[in-house]
Amino acid sequence: MRSFILFTSFLASLFFISCGSSNKATSYSEDKAFYDVLKKLNKKPNDPALRQQTTDFFNQAVKQHQERITAYRESSDLGRYDRMISEYNALQQLSDAVRTSPIYREVSPINYFSSIESTKGEAAAAYYNSGLDYMGMNDRQSAQKAYDMFRKSEQYVPNYKDAGVMMKNAYEKSIVNIVVNSPRNNGFYSGWTNSDYRSMYLDDQVVRDLGGPNASGMAARFYTEADARRQNIQPNWVIDIIMDNLYQQPIENRSTRNISRQIQVGSDTSGKPIMQTVNARLHVTKYQYPNTSNIEYRITDIQTNQSVAWDRVPLDVDRVFETATYSGDSRALSQSDWALVNNNNAPIESGRLTRDGYNRFLSNLKSRIRSQVN
Numbered sequence: 001m002r003s004f005i006l007f008t009s010f011l012a013s014l015f016f017i018s019c020g021s022s023n024k025a026t027s028y029s030e031d032k033a034f035y036d037v038l039k040k041l042n043k044k045p046n047d048p049a050l051r052q053q054t055t056d057f058f059n060q061a062v063k064q065h066q067e068r069i070t071a072y073r074e075s076s077d078l079g080r081y082d083r084m085i086s087e088y089n090a091l092q093q094l095s096d097a098v099r100t101s102p103i104y105r106e107v108s109p110i111n112y113f114s115s116i117e118s119t120k121g122e123a124a125a126a127y128y129n130s131g132l133d134y135m136g137m138n139d140r141q142s143a144q145k146a147y148d149m150f151r152k153s154e155q156y157v158p159n160y161k162d163a164g165v166m167m168k169n170a171y172e173k174s175i176v177n178i179v180v181n182s183p184r185n186n187g188f189y190s191g192w193t194n195s196d197y198r199s200m201y202l203d204d205q206v207v208r209d210l211g212g213p214n215a216s217g218m219a220a221r222f223y224t225e226a227d228a229r230r231q232n233i234q235p236n237w238v239i240d241i242i243m244d245n246l247y248q249q250p251i252e253n254r255s256t257r258n259i260s261r262q263i264q265v266g267s268d269t270s271g272k273p274i275m276q277t278v279n280a281r282l283h284v285t286k287y288q289y290p291n292t293s294n295i296e297y298r299i300t301d302i303q304t305n306q307s308v309a310w311d312r313v314p315l316d317v318d319r320v321f322e323t324a325t326y327s328g329d330s331r332a333l334s335q336s337d338w339a340l341v342n343n344n345n346a347p348i349e350s351g352r353l354t355r356d357g358y359n360r361f362l363s364n365l366k367s368r369i370r371s372q373v374n
Contacts (some may be wrong), residue, residue: 004028030061030091038101045102050077055103065091079124081156087291088116093123124157133317135173140236140367143173144219176373178299179228179235180207184242202241209362209368217295218370235302239365242296244312250321257282261332280328282337287321295361299369 034057041050065087072080072087079191082258095109132143147170148164180203223233259280266274289313293315299308324340326333333341 011016028061028064028090030057030064031094033057034061034094035097041102051106053104055106058103058107061094062091065094076127078123078152081126084119085116085123088119090092092116105324110227116224120156123165124153124160126159127153127156128163128166131163131170135166135170138173140174140176143170146170147174171219174219177228177233178220178222178235178237178239178369179225179233180210180222181206181225181241184240205358206239206362206365207234208239218366219373220369237308238300238302240300242298243292244296253286253288255284255286257284259328259332259334259337261334263331269354277294278329278332280323280326280330280332282325282326282333282340284322284340293357295357297361297365298370308372311364311368313361313364315355315361 034054037050037054037057041047041054044050069084069087072084087111091110092112095111098107100103127149131153134146134149147167150167150170153160154167155286183202206313207222207227210220211217211220213223216224223231224365227233228235259282260277262275262277264273265276268274273286294312295315296310296312298310300306301308307314321343321344324337324342326337327339
């Protein structure tokens with residue numbers, strides 16, 4: 001009956017098998033049963049019933065780990081090596097636990113170090129060979145998989161063969177060279193609409209903000225057309241940027257309003273204030289940009305001439321700017337009137353990007369590229 005229970009426990013535990021690293025052990029209910037009774041035995045080392053029970057649980061746990069290792073060896077899944085090593089680590093822990101126990105001479109624990117190292121060697125070879133197979137497929141996606149295979153090989157056995165060199169080769173083959181073409185109808189734009197004024201070419205700025213040839217966080221390198229020609233870079237993808245309605249002029253509205261205000265000009269003999277009405281005329285000029293500007297980008301695969309990604313990002317240049325002059329008595333102006341008169345900032349220039357709009361475009365572009373190359 002006890003054997004039947006342990007066997008069904010083994011079957012149930014198979015449903016919970018998962019990949020582990022080469023440093024982890026796989027634990028099952030039979031291991032827990034052994035460790036629990038071992039604690040009791042350590043308190044009562046001369047109890048014959050506990051000695052027999054501990055021995056039985058140890059042998060059963062070892063048997064089931066070994067059976068799982070045998071089953072994994074018959075699999076073609078590369079993940080079998082992680083599972084086998086986890087089982088060997090569990091066996092090693094069982095052996096270590098009984099070496100200082102009262103039943104040490106009754107169970108003859110085995111040192112599994114050589115089995116663990118041997119399995120790591122098998123795993124390194126299997127992943128290395130898988131990497132070579134992927135490299136032979138000569139496409140970027142396969143190169144990415146090859147990189148992972150060579151990296152995994154070195155995780156099992158550091159400096160395995162030339163896995164390090166092959167990783168570099170696979171990485172280079174997996175990189176996408178992307179050229180950012182000069183924006184259509186907008187080869188030059190005047191800068192950011194804030195105090196940090198800069199003049200620059202938009203394609204230069206996009207390439208710089210994407211990381212250029214040293215981009216991190218994505219398997220891609222970025223170049224302008226000029227850089228690609230100068231460095232003889234053969235692009236895999238090109239990015240076309242189309243500026244829509246960026247050169248629109250603001251709508252200008254002028255209005256005038258009369259202002260009256262009572263001010264104190266003195267006091268009579270009793271101290272009562274003497275008031276006077278003063279008048280002025282405020283001439284307000286209001287500039288407003290219609291919210292129709294956007295940046296469109298298209299990413300194209302050169303080899304297949306197929307679209308990789310496309311989007312149109314609104315710039316939200318719907319801004320209002322007001323300034324004013326006045327005639328008449330300045331004492332009639334309120335604080336808000338003076339704010340308009342003293343507003344010396346110029347309205348947004350035609351053909352000028354807002355920083356917020358550009359950042360929104362860049363974030364969208366980065367996200368789409370990262371989703372395609374990683």
